[in-house]
Amino acid sequence: MWSVVCFRQIGQSHPPSSTSPASAAAHATASPLSTSLATQSRNAILVSHRQKGNPLLKHIRNVRWAFADIVCDYLLGQSSCALYLSLRYHLLHPDYLYYRIRELQKNFKLRVVLCHVDVEDVAKPLLEVTKTALLHDCTLLCAWSLEECGRYLETIKVYENKPADIIQGQMDTDYLSRLTHALTTVRHVNKTDVVTLGTTFGSLSHIMDASMEDLARCPGIGERKVKRLYDTFHEPFKRVVASRPAVPETPVQNNTEPVSVNEEKGKEKATEDASNKKNEPELTVKSALSAAFAKYADKVGQKNAKMAGEKKGETRASVESEAEK
Template structure:
């Protein structure tokens, strides 16, 4: 008689899906944990609206790349900065154009620059009206007298996009902090007056008030102050700050 071997119990294999040990039904899908993605930057290129095709400013953009994009402004200089371009010659023919463009940008950018190309001889009245509009609509007016200068402003704004306070401080330059430095800066506003002249002037009269109120004859006695410097200084301190009365 042939004897059969005694059956032996084998250990149960572990379930293939720990979340579904019974094996009943399809395995449960485990969703990945959402991760916060870093904020997307505006890139290193200036975004240009197709409206600007043919603008000579584009040919002058050399140090910063640019690309066309469907944006409400003319130039995208960052996530919160944009620029509108305006030729005064075009503005004289179509005065309502820029006001509509500014109105359409309300609430879309923190800094809105109106890059204005001064290409007409009699520009005072036009700039005065644009200045009033910029104050009402929180727009910064930047004047350029050539396409190359306008392009340089765009490159400058773009290059300082992530510079923060340090970048704007670099644009503004080093500001005088002490009283003596501010005093010298004020006195040297006329181009013919240098720092040594400023120190000599204030030292001779004892104070800035006395120097401002001094007559041309008294100023001419100061060492190093010739007729040209005296005339420039007296013209600077005697002319009124406001030449014309502001129009209503």
């Protein structure tokens, strides 16, 4: 019994190295297909059979393309793909894009949603497509013609192995170039002014610490440039919003229509009430608080006097009781 168990454990831990003829044949048939797809994807755009009959294929002229059994619509590289979507088709099938993105899973680093805008009212459908693309980590490219869609696919394929240096900004290494790039962002300041400021003060920190009089001494730096530079270095980042002035009331024009007796009496009464209010002392917060505290002080004084009287009565009663004893 023990020998049988040991034999089974050895058999499970050390599987035989020889493979079956069926698996070997399957591996032999699968490897040429995968290698052919890899070689085709390097040289051409692989197009899914779903895109047969799409007029977009007529506009892919600068790059070769071929049909293949792939999940995405267009295989643009080893780690990049594209899904084609027409907004007109999206209005008929709103869930189509979601299920197509779900089929891709996580097999591609760059997943492009190529959206052909072929409807007039684009606000609502384009918002839905944008939300779906952003939530599933896809890059949305919008094109307004089939020619533009073809240019996008060709460009992505051509720049597949290009580095990102083409679209990256180049930073100068010398100090004067960086100083020029920083100070010329101030309005009305040119490269000649930057050279003058650099030779006069020596560094950007000294320029920022300089007063308006020091800046005005530099040749070619006028009053407007001095004010621009000084305000740029000393104004707070957060601007204070100025309160808008109140709109003046327009004077009421006198009506030419005859006024009745009741209206005249009402106006007279209103003027009398207004004059009485003016004669009355104006009630402010300070006066109201002082009046309240005065009443409170009177109450506290009355309470203290009452307590003092009660204490005097108690002491008098205690003295009389002791005298009787």
